[in-house]
Every structure is written in C-alpha cells, then in structure tokens.
Amino acid sequence: MNTPQGNQLFDGKPVVEFRSEHDRRSFLRNALLVGVGATYVAAAAGDQRSFLRSSAASAVGTRKGPASGDLDILNYALTLEYLESGFYDRGIAAGLLSGRELALVTPIRDHERAHVQAVTDTITGLGGKPVAKPKLTFPKGTFTDKGKFLATASTFEELGVKAYHGQVPLIESGDLLAAAASIAGVESRHAAILADLTGGDPFPGPIEANLPMKAVLKAAMPFIKS
C-alpha cells in the first residue's frame, strides 16, 4: 500500500472545522461506513493487468447499504471541495503567483468553487442536506511561499483524484456517477498541471490510482478540527 502523500498536507495541522456536531459526525460516520472493507489498489506504471483482476480487490467487500449511500458520498465530496476551494481562494488572494502560473491556477480556483456549488445543488436536488461550509484554518506559512503553496496544491489534487476514483464503484445512481466523473476528470487536469509546475510527474500511471474514503480521511483528518 502506498502512503498517501496527503499526510504532509498543511504540516499535519487541523484546517477544517465543521459548523456543527451533526456535520462532523455525519462526515466521519459515513466515512467509516463506506470505507470499511475497501482495499487500496494502485495501478502501477506499466501495469497491464486486466481491469478485472486489478480492480476486483477494491470492489470486493464494499458496502451493502441503503440508497442514501450516494448522499453520504456527495457530502464527503462536498467537504473535500470546500477544503480545496478555500485553499485556492486564500492562495490566489495572497498574490504569490504571477504570469503563466497565475493564469493556470486561477481557473482551478474557479473550478473548485463551481464544484462546491454543483455538489451542493445535487445534494439538495436529491432531498439531502448538504454539510455547511466548514471553518478552515490553514497553518501559518501555507500562503507565504509560492513553492510551498504549489507543492501543497499538487499533493491536494492527487489526493482528490484518488478520492473520486475510490468512490466510483460505490456510487449507485447513473447520473450521479456521470456528474462525479465529469468533476474527477477536471481534478485530473489540475493534478497534471500542478505536477508540471512543481517539477513532478504529471503522468504517474496509465490508470488513475484510487483510495477508499478511509485512507483519504486518514490523509485529510489532521485538517479536520474535532
């Protein structure tokens, strides 16, 4: 199992503070429900195993839950989108970037804002209750150094891509799946561009790796105030 890069995000400082105990509990409870039994299966570079073999382990043992599982997944996605959106809001406002870098990262901020809105609307449309915008407290230094900001963004996007792909086999509704996939593809573009800007590898493998919710939360948990 790969160690999620996200462990280093924000120096392990808590960032997310839910607005209510209900939101926090709902997030964590659902995470545990959905995450149990799932196994992280990364597609390594050059891996030519068939879909069937390479993906079976990650799909086995997944939740036998009510249809409300999709709402849980959406609130999980919404929390991560809030985290991303808040991160880029602050990062762009800090004025660290200029020229081509600013031009490439500003649309990422706009996309994350749009994702927050889209996921919120979807939850509401399904009769669910979107989690409120969590309070975000980023540690000192997150937005003072361009290199650190971009490196954090890169780690963040790679985690987001894995998070979305980890949920694909769990989403029950076809149109939700389409919506989630259409967002996930954009996160992949972000991840590639940030890797390029930071001297990383924009193409880490032929198939996007995925992480179950539990592992994503383990990476993100330090930023969630409880």
Added chain:
Amino acid sequence: MTIKRSDFVKGRTAVVPATVAVGALNNKFAWAQAADFEDDVDVLNYALTLEYLEAEFYRQGNSAGLLSGKERQYLDKVQIDEESHVATIRSTIMKLGGSPVAAPGVDFGDAFESRSKYLTTSHTFENTGVSAYLGAAGFITDKAILQAAAGIFGVEARHAAIVGSLLGLEPEGGVYMGATETPLTSAEVLDAVSPFLTGPGAMQDDAATTR
C-alpha cells in the same frame, strides 16, 4: 450493490441497479444514447479502437523526431500509457469471453509535419478521448470495469491538459475544458476520428457492433 470476486473471475456481469437505466437521464450529464452499445464488450471494443488509434498516433509521432527535452519525455510517457490501455482493454475483453476488434487502418495525414501540428492533433485526440469515455461510461454494467475505465479517462484528461499547456493555449478552453468534462456520443466521436481511419477494421465496421 455487492460484487463478488467470483463474478469477475467467471466473467459474469453483475446486475445493474435500476438507477443506471441510462435512457432515463435528461440532465446535462446525460450519457450517450441508450442504443449505442449492447454490452460491456461493445463499450470496451469502442474504447479499444480509440486506444489503438492513439497508440499508433504516438508511435508514429514520437518516431518523427519533432520534440526534444521535456516535451519529448512527456509524449513518450503518453505513448506508453496508450499502449498500456490497449493491452489492458484487450485482456479485459478476452476475460469477458469477447473478441477484441482488430486495429483499424490509420492515416494521420500531415500531422507529423511539424511539432505544432503533432501537438495540436494530439490535443484534439486526447480531448475527444476524454469525452468519449465519459459518454460511454454509463453503458458499463460491471463496476470493476467502470472503475478502470474511469481511471483511464482521468489519465486521458491529464494528457489533454499537459499537451494543451505545451502548446501554450489559453488555460480555460485550451488546458482545461471548464469546471466539468463534457461527454460525447459515439456518433460524435466517430465524426471526430473518422478522417484518420482507413480500410478494414476501421471503427465504423467493428467497434459498436462486434460482440
């Protein structure tokens, strides 16, 4: 729904939840038309034809000596990814008991006359691939195959963004294609790639009908 390992090993497809009834969707994320594909093997053969096309495109393009430095390194990796997609999809089709379609005849015209033409054609291919996967994903009934197809889709999106960036295109509309990706139907995809297809084995003859 729960998918058992034995379902994969024996190549049986799992039952589709009623909510995946693709014809019923009418929002902006609507999948391609319900009549496009008969089963998972159909979808995979459609994807395979696109991957053949891409892999051969990069094989020829990277042999043309148009790129250097980081661009060359990136495009070499893209070629490796596409070749891996071909191998993975072929293997999956066979495990399902299907027959992989043959590689189509291809003609890329003047795409390799210059770096700019090569990368511009690549950009078109990758963005078409992204939309093709999104448009076809709703027809996949096996959740493990769906996850892998989504994983390939994400990598095509990475390729598209980086090639757009190498070309120095506008970030929005060149590197990114909006806050959400847009699906294309198989008919739209065929229109986009048919200029590059020639002779027997071409997509029109096989991809959407072979089982």
